[in-house]
Amino acid sequence: MYIQRAYKHLAILEEEGRLLPRLSLLANNAYSGKEYNGETTDGQIIITRHMIDKLVVRSFPPCMKQMHKHLRVNHHLKYGARRQYGLFLKGIGLSLDEAMAMMRDEFTKKIPSDKFDKEYGYNIRYMYGKEGRRVPQTAMSCAGIILRNPPSAVDCHGCPFRHCETGLLKQKLASELKKDQVEKITQFAENNQYDKACTRYFEFTHHLEEGGLGQLITHPNQFFEESQKIIAERIAAKKATQGGAEVEKMDTQ
Structure with a gap:
């Protein structure tokens, strides 16, 4: 019995020894890039809830894809996912009204509308700076997601490259x-290089060479x-090519 306990603690120490240097590096180099707080810029496309399903396929990272899928299938998100996904949607420019309508549409497939307003509406408004301290919150960085409380077996938040068992991660990636x-990608994840794993995923799904980003x-x-x-x-280049072809066709007529 004591030997079994010793092996258990040894395994934990080995795991910490493998992970802590990488996580420490993330913590000591806190994300200092662009703050995604939902403020729109000139020329930016206005995002609506009706656009989300298409944007998920084209442009969402795996962490957000899995939460969106969970929302559509189960019509509910736990607090960790509501916060991680909600701030991401805010960061891409989804307005408070659109976010509230999107979540209400899904949640009220299982619960009454007044229960949604009472139990979930406040948290959404809080993220947008309309409740509590009234300070708009920014979307979470990868380091912030990785270093926060890990998801339990019934949760869907977190980083798939960090929190998914290798077999499950391969299964998720195999469809794309x-x-x-x-x-x-899974090799990078196993080596705790989650940023490289996500970058390779981006490059492969956008048909870029490795390192092309x-x-x-x-x-x-x-x-x-x-x-x-x-x-x-790519859309602009395609239009330019088609436009040039049309001009050439007219010149030969």
Whole structure:
């Protein structure tokens, strides 16, 4: 019995010894990049709740994809997911009214509307700075997500590259990526290089060469923003090509 306990504690110490240097590095180099607080800029597309399902497929990182899927299937999110996902949506520009309507639409598939307003509405308004201290909150960085309380077996928040068992992570990735790509990503995850794992996921799903993004993903909203930039550039290039072809066709007539 004592030997079994000793082995158990030894395993915990080995795990800490493997993880702590990486997590310490994240903690000591706190995210200091762009703050995604939902403020819109000139020319930015106005995001509505009706656009979210398409944006999930095109531009959401895996952590946000899994929470959105959970919301659509179960019509509910626990506090950790509501906060992580809610602040992400706020960060991409979803307004308070749209966020409230989106969550109400889902939650009230299982609970009465007045219960939603009483038990969940306050927290959503709080994130947008309309309750409590009335300070608008910013979206969580990858380091913030990784270092917060890990999800339990029934939760869906957190970082898949950090919190998913390898077999489950491979299963999640297999629906979108080739086998060799899945292996490369899971190798990074197993080595506690979660930023590289997410960056490779971004590059593979956006059909870029490895290293083609030119930077590491360190924030879910950065993932979304860079994805939207690439999509916009490709749409513009396609239109320019089609426009040039039309002009050439007219010249030959």
